[in-house]
Amino acid sequence: MPIDPSYAGRTYPPTEPYEVGIEKIREFADAIGDPNPAYRDREAAKALGHPDVIAPPTFAFVLTFRASRALVDDPELGIDYSRVVHGEQRFEHTRPIRAGDALTVTVTLETVRSAGGHDMLTSRSDVVTVEGEHVAAVRSTLVVRGEG
Amino acid sequence: MAPSPDEVEVGTTVPGQTFTIRRADLVRYAGASGDFNVIHWNERVAKSVGLPDVIAHGMYTMALAARVVTDWAGDPGRVVDYGVRFTRPVPVPDDDRGAEVEVTGVVGAVLDGDRVRVDLTATHAGQKVLGRAQAVVQL
Numbered sequence: 001m002p003i004d005p006s007y008a009g010r011t012y013p014p015t016e017p018y019e020v021g022i023e024k025i026r027e028f029a030d031a032i033g034d035p036n037p038a039y040r041d042r043e044a045a046k047a048l049g050h051p052d053v054i055a056p057p058t059f060a061f062v063l064t065f066r067a068s069r070a071l072v073d074d075p076e077l078g079i080d081y082s083r084v085v086h087g088e089q090r091f092e093h094t095r096p097i098r099a100g101d102a103l104t105v106t107v108t109l110e111t112v113r114s115a116g117g118h119d120m121l122t123s124r125s126d127v128v129t130v131e132g133e134h135v136a137a138v139r140s141t142l143v144v145r146g147e148g
Numbered sequence: 149m150a151p152s153p154d155e156v157e158v159g160t161t162v163p164g165q166t167f168t169i170r171r172a173d174l175v176r177y178a179g180a181s182g183d184f185n186v187i188h189w190n191e192r193v194a195k196s197v198g199l200p201d202v203i204a205h206g207m208y209t210m211a212l213a214a215r216v217v218t219d220w221a222g223d224p225g226r227v228v229d230y231g232v233r234f235t236r237p238v239p240v241p242d243d244d245r246g247a248e249v250e251v252t253g254v255v256g257a258v259l260d261g262d263r264v265r266v267d268l269t270a271t272h273a274g275q276k277v278l279g280r281a282q283a284v285v286q287l
Contacts, residue, residue: 031180032211033173038224048223057218057227057283058211062181082197086206090231096224139231 003077003119003144005112012070014104017130018063022099025055032056045098054096061089064125064138067105071123072142077109079121079144087120088141094134102130110139117146150222153262153287162220162253162266167212169204169238170246177208191242201239204247209238209277213251213270217283220253220266226286228263233279238272247272262287 022042029039037044038054045053072079097103104127111122120143127136151160174188183205186193194202210232218224240247249272256267268281 028180031173031176032208032215033167034211034215034218036218036224048225050225054225056211056224057214057230058207061183061207065181065183086234088231088233089207089210090229092229093227 002114003079003112003121005114007077008109008112011106011108012067012074014106014128015063015067017102017104018066020055020097020099020101020103022053024062025053025059025099028059028062029056032058042099050096050098052099054098057091057093057096058089059097060091060093060125060127060136060138063103063105063127064107064140067107067125068123068140071107071109071121077121079142083145083147085143085145086140087143088122088139090139092137092139094136097127097135101135103127103135104130119144119146150226150287151220153264156255156258156264156287158255158258160255162216162255164250164252165216165219166248166250167215168246168248169208169212169240170244171202171240171242173246174202174204174208174240177205177211181205181207183207199237199239201241203237204240206232206234206237209234209249209270210281212249213268213278213281214283216251216253216268217266217285221285227283228286229284230282232268232281234277235279236272236275236277238277249277256282259284 122141125138257265270278
């Protein structure tokens, strides 16, 4: 059953704030094998003009992947997660994520389209501080492979 | 040090890098990112769904490729926009050699406001694994 395109535009409630810690940024930088001091050392980050250690450009995925469960588990969409593959990903940053941020994520299903028996769902996750400052817009396209 | 806008033009080469992905890297990335999809660590399950082997997280390959841009930019906070398509999986064998991903970059466009677009090419075993991989850097 193709996913109904009329579901495009639905927005899920903002997530509880995610508190970004310096150790989580260091752990993520270790996991991607990047020794950049801007991800680890406060003084190095400040020398570049940042108020605290910053996170790598793809770090927001940690938050948006969690937040996207609202969409993936939405019973009305009825997505079979075992058929989902990641098609595209994009991060547009208003500013870098940094240690000390408390961030909420609001997921919106932007487009639903079907092609070649597959459904393509593009979501936009807005990452915003609890003070209301926009930090990043993260777009993700999931491909739900058709059966057979 | 970030490159000066005066010395960057369309066609400027961004130094490439080669990354080796081993099973242990995928386990570490799963833990750090929270993406525990079994196809990234369990060969039995990966093969049962038609994959040749355990495959790397697309997001892990995307993060590695970003390194070429962040190292060039000097300050990783200058990478203001970064997007890719996942066109082909990277199978990661259960051995000590792992899988190699080669990433090269070139300035594809000079934009307003001292911004440039870097076009990345990421290949594994001679085939592209990312499509339309582009990063915008604020110089």
